[in-house]
Amino acid sequence: MSLTETTYWVVGASFALYIFIAIRSRAGTTQEFYVAGKGIHPIANGMATAADWMSAASFISMAGLIGLSYNGYGGSVFLMGWTGGYVILAMLIAPYLRKYGKFTVPEFIGDRYYSDLARVVAVFCLIICSVTYVIGQMKGIGVAFSRFLETDYETGLLSGMVIVFFYAVLGGMKGITYTQIAQFCVLIFAYTVPAIFISLQLTGQPIPQLGLGSTLADGTYLLQKLDQTLLDLGFQEYTTSVRGSTLNMAAFTASLMIGTAGLPHVIIRFFTVPTVRAARTSAGWALVFIAILYTTAPAVAAMARLNIMQTLQPAPGQHLAIDERPAWFKNWEQTGLLGIEDKNADGLIQYTADPATNELVKLDNDILVLANPEIANLPNWVIALVAAGGLAAALSTAAGLLLAISSAISHDLLKKTFMPDISERQELAASRISMAAAVLGAGYLGLNPPGFAAGTVALAFGLAAASLFPALLLGIFSKRVTREGAILGMLAGIGVTLAYVFQHKGIMFIPGTSFLGNLPPNWFLGIEPNAFGVVGALVNFVVALVVTRLTAPPPHSVSQLIDDIRVPVSTGSD
Amino acid sequence: MKESQLDARREAYWRENLRWMGILGLIWFVVSLGCGVLWVDPLNRIQVGGFKLGFWFAQQGSIYTFIVLIFVYARVMASLEKRLGLEEPEE
Numbered sequence: 001m002s003l004t005e006t007t008y009w010v011v012g013a014s015f016a017l018y019i020f021i022a023i024r025s026r027a028g029t030t031q032e033f034y035v036a037g038k039g040i041h042p043i044a045n046g047m048a049t050a051a052d053w054m055s056a057a058s059f060i061s062m063a064g065l066i067g068l069s070y071n072g073y074g075g076s077v078f079l080m081g082w083t084g085g086y087v088i089l090a091m092l093i094a095p096y097l098r099k100y101g102k103f104t105v106p107e108f109i110g111d112r113y114y115s116d117l118a119r120v121v122a123v124f125c126l127i128i129c130s131v132t133y134v135i136g137q138m139k140g141i142g143v144a145f146s147r148f149l150e151t152d153y154e155t156g157l158l159s160g161m162v163i164v165f166f167y168a169v170l171g172g173m174k175g176i177t178y179t180q181i182a183q184f185c186v187l188i189f190a191y192t193v194p195a196i197f198i199s200l201q202l203t204g205q206p207i208p209q210l211g212l213g214s215t216l217a218d219g220t221y222l223l224q225k226l227d228q229t230l231l232d233l234g235f236q237e238y239t240t241s242v243r244g245s246t247l248n249m250a251a252f253t254a255s256l257m258i259g260t261a262g263l264p265h266v267i268i269r270f271f272t273v274p275t276v277r278a279a280r281t282s283a284g285w286a287l288v289f290i291a292i293l294y295t296t297a298p299a300v301a302a303m304a305r306l307n308i309m310q311t312l313q314p315a316p317g318q319h320l321a322i323d324e325r326p327a328w329f330k331n332w333e334q335t336g337l338l339g340i341e342d343k344n345a346d347g348l349i350q351y352t353a354d355p356a357t358n359e360l361v362k363l364d365n366d367i368l369v370l371a372n373p374e375i376a377n378l379p380n381w382v383i384a385l386v387a388a389g390g391l392a393a394a395l396s397t398a399a400g401l402l403l404a405i406s407s408a409i410s411h412d413l414l415k416k417t418f419m420p421d422i423s424e425r426q427e428l429a430a431s432r433i434s435m436a437a438a439v440l441g442a443g444y445l446g447l448n449p450p451g452f453a454a455g456t457v458a459l460a461f462g463l464a465a466a467s468l469f470p471a472l473l474l475g476i477f478s479k480r481v482t483r484e485g486a487i488l489g490m491l492a493g494i495g496v497t498l499a500y501v502f503q504h505k506g507i508m509f510i511p512g513t514s515f516l517g518n519l520p521p522n523w524f525l526g527i528e529p530n531a532f533g534v535v536g537a538l539v540n541f542v543v544a545l546v547v548t549r550l551t552a553p554p555p556h557s558v559s560q561l562i563d564d565i566r567v568p569v570s571t572g573s574d
Numbered sequence: 575m576k577e578s579q580l581d582a583r584r585e586a587y588w589r590e591n592l593r594w595m596g597i598l599g600l601i602w603f604v605v606s607l608g609c610g611v612l613w614v615d616p617l618n619r620i621q622v623g624g625f626k627l628g629f630w631f632a633q634q635g636s637i638y639t640f641i642v643l644i645f646v647y648a649r650v651m652a653s654l655e656k657r658l659g660l661e662e663p664e665e
Contacts, residue, residue: 073614076632080606083637087602090644091595095651209634213624221624239629240618250611257606275662277652284644291637298633566591567584568655568662 003380007148010384011391014186015163018179018395022167025175030428033172034103034407035271040177042278046285048177049269051184051392052400053260053286054293055133056140057457058082059187059393064365067301071236072226074243075301077252077531081461083287083294084253085260090283093261094270096476096565098279103271105264105404105468106412112475114558115483116417121490123408125467126264128494131445133263133460134401138446140394147335147370148387154447160395161443168399169435176399177272183392188292190389194373194382195296198303201376208299226306232316233309234353238302248527255533259461262469265397265404276568304368307375312351312360319348328374337364337371402442406435458530459501466493466536474544476566479559485548493540500536501529583658594650598643605631605639 001009027033040048066075100108106126110119138157145156167175192208199211203222215221227237235241243249260266269286270279311329312320322342332338339362340349351360370390373383410431415422422430467490474481474489527535564570609617610632617628625634655661 073629073632076610076629079633080610080636083640084602084606087598087640087643091598091647212634213622213630215624223624223626223629239626240615246611250607253607253611277648277655277662280644280648280651284641284648287641287644291641295634295637563584566588567660569660571580571584 001380003383004148004150006380007384007387010381011149011388014182014388014392017182018163019166021178021182022170022175025171025178027170027172027174027428030103030411030424030431032174033428033431034411035268036172036174036177038272038274040272040274042273042282043285044181045177045269045273045278045282046287047184047289048180048272049266049282049286050289050293051180051187051396052176052269053263053266053397054187054290054393055397055457056137056144056390056394058293058297059191060140060144060366060369060390063297063300063304064368066298067305067368068363068365070243071230071241072238072302072305073240074249075298077243077249077256079294079298081253081256082260083290085257086283086287086290088257088261089266089270090280090287092476093267093472094279094283095276095568097267097472098270098273099276099565099568100561101271103268104407104411105267105472106408107416109468109471109475109486110412110416112558112561113471113481113483113486114554115487118471118483118487119412120417121487122468122471123412125463125490125494126408127405129263129460129464129467130265130401130405131442132463133265133457134398134405134442135445136457137394137398137401138442141391141398142446144387144390144394148384148390157443157446160391160398161439161446164395164399164402165436165439168402168439169432172431172435173268173272173403176396176403179399180396183396184289186385186392187389187396188289190385190392191293191369192296193385194376194378195300195303197378197382198307198372198376199299202303202306208303209295212299212302222306223302226302226309229306229309229313233313233351238305244528248531251527251534252531255465255531255537256458256461258469258537259463259465259533262464262467262472263461264408264464264468265400267472268404268407269400300372301368304372304375308363308368309351311375312349319350322347322349325349328371331374332367332371336362337367338362398442402435402438406431406438409434409438462497462501462530462533462536463494465533466497466540470537470540470544474541476562479562480548480553481544482548482551482554484551485544485546488547489540489544492543493536496539497532497536500532583660587654587658587660590654591651594647598647601639602643606636610636 031037062078065078066072097108102108106119106122109122110116141160142153142157145151145159146153149156167179195208196206199208200206202216203211203214205211205214212222216225223239227239230236230238270282273279273282322340329338340359341361343357343359349359350357352358370386373386410427414430415427470493471486471490474486609628614628614632617631618626620627622630
């Protein structure tokens with residue numbers, strides 16, 4: 001069987017599974033549609049959260065970001081940032097919002113800040129964060145299809161949309177939860193199998209996390225060898241090269257951490273478990289399942305980087321001849337992810353840090369995960385599995401985001417703000433219609449990606465960090481913060497972050513409209529735009545607290561609400 | 575009378591909760607932004623197996639610690655709820 005045929009079978013089987021689950025788990029009430037009836041076991045919810053949250057970017061791009069663009073140590077910002085957020089979520093956010101016990105994040109903000117306007121502003125922030133995020137997933141689906149199944153991008157994207165449409169519209173949170181559990185199993189298997197093989201081949205150690213610290217066949221440590229090879233070619237050392245400055249690394253890590261704790265599609269997953277206690281353990285399980293991928297990724301990054309370097313330069317001073325390059329190399333050149341240019345016309349590929357003489361002119365981050373099985377000569381079914389895993393990661397995150405968007409529209413805007421008189425049945429119908437509209441809208445944006453689709457995922461984290469996270473945190477931990485403070489704080493936080501990103505990367509990312517240029521010397525304290533969420537969050541906190549001092553305190557009912565959500569048992573029920 | 579006792583227990587619960595958040599939050603900061611970013615250079619002078627220690631914290635150790643922190647917090651809070659009689663009924 002050819003590779004494409006195998007891939008069709010594996011991906012087809014995974015899709016059949018998702019559809020089967022969708023048919024089995026239709027939602028009958030709004031409670032099932034929004035929060036899966038609050039009956040999900042904490043371990044099951046942990047798995048669903050892991051799939052919800054690990055996107056196409058985590059699966060396909062992250063190892064490459066660490067291993068190539070961020071040259072090793074610099075990429076640690078993603079590893080610490082995207083896992084450390086779960087500690088904040090488990091201690092500072094999830095238990096109290098679960099106790100609050102309703103359906104959406106804007107709903108909490110509206111009640112806590114006793115204001116319809118606060119709820120609408122929260123919906124606005126939620127939609128900005130989630131839409132920037134979902135475009136990346138839609139692109140991921142189209143790209144995975146076109147690379148592995150040899151369809152064109154549009155066909156791939158439409159197939160993915162049909163699948164998501166099916167289970168998200170029918171089953172809401174209930175259907176999404178069960179498919180996400182299946183998708184987690186597919187994606188984690190697909191990620192770890194090639195990693196185990198490559199670790200065995202290089203170090204003889206089957207556990208990649210340990211392989212990263214093991215010795216190669218020649219007795220030197222893998223990381224030492226990698227450091228040395230990179231230094232020889234004029235790059236910085238792998239284990240110590242800092243991204244920007246120490247301050248930039250700290251800001252980037254902190255932005256991703258608090259962004260994780262402020263992303264609505266992650267928070268609402270914790271509304272689906274039966275108790276506050278379950279919400280806490282569920283966050284722990286989610287991180288266990290996420291950590292399987294996140295501790296494997298740095299091993300994949302270092303090992304695949306070393307493999308590529310040794311393919312190009314088998315020994316110091318010896319270079320790969322263009323005519324002798326392996327089959328996988330030629331295959332990935334056709335997709336545009338790899339590119340060579342024989343600048344000195346000697347028939348050899350010189351790979352160096354100097355752009356003037358480097359002949360490996362294109363080395364895309366995604367290549368590290370996508371081509372890994374081929375570089376390591378793994379069988380076809382493993383390569384097919386990587387395709388199914390990438391699709392599972394993109395589909396599960398897209399579905400979670402779409403639910404967050406559609407429930408904000410049908411519940412917070414329609415039911416809570418503009419049409420409070422609609423019945424439960426009408427609201428369920430409205431939530432299905434807004435889900436269908438969200439899927440179509442996301443598909444449209446995936447087919448016609450706006451200019452700002454480029455760095456979207458990291459941006460979504462920055463925006464969530466700067467807008468929703470401070471409002472939630474202050475809402476739980478302070479009884480004094482007022483609606484005026486929260487509303488102006490959210491607007492200031494998201495405004496400052498967007499303004500900073502736009503002034504360096506162009507308004508709506510349109511090239512040429514950036515008035516400061518994306519130049520490190522112009523960065524505020526040397527902090528890059530993707531890392532700016534933490535500064536936006538600080539602005540949000542300061543504005544909220546200052547405005548609070550100038551406005552009348554919240555009514556007594558707010559203080560009662562806060563007392564109630566802080567403790568698992570309500571006062572009346574003892 | 576019963577009302578005020580319950581209020582006292584709820585206040586004690588929240589104070590204990592804040593205390594544990596402080597302790598675990600400090601460890602959270604130390605292993606990630608501390609060992610992984612701010613003090614990475616001195617730690618990198620210590621070699622453990624094939625790893626420089628600072629690099630290991632940044633790419634492996636911090637993540638393992640985060641998992642432990644969440645489960646410790648979950649366990650501490652569950653036993654606190656039991657002690658103060660603030661457990662939720664099983665659903």
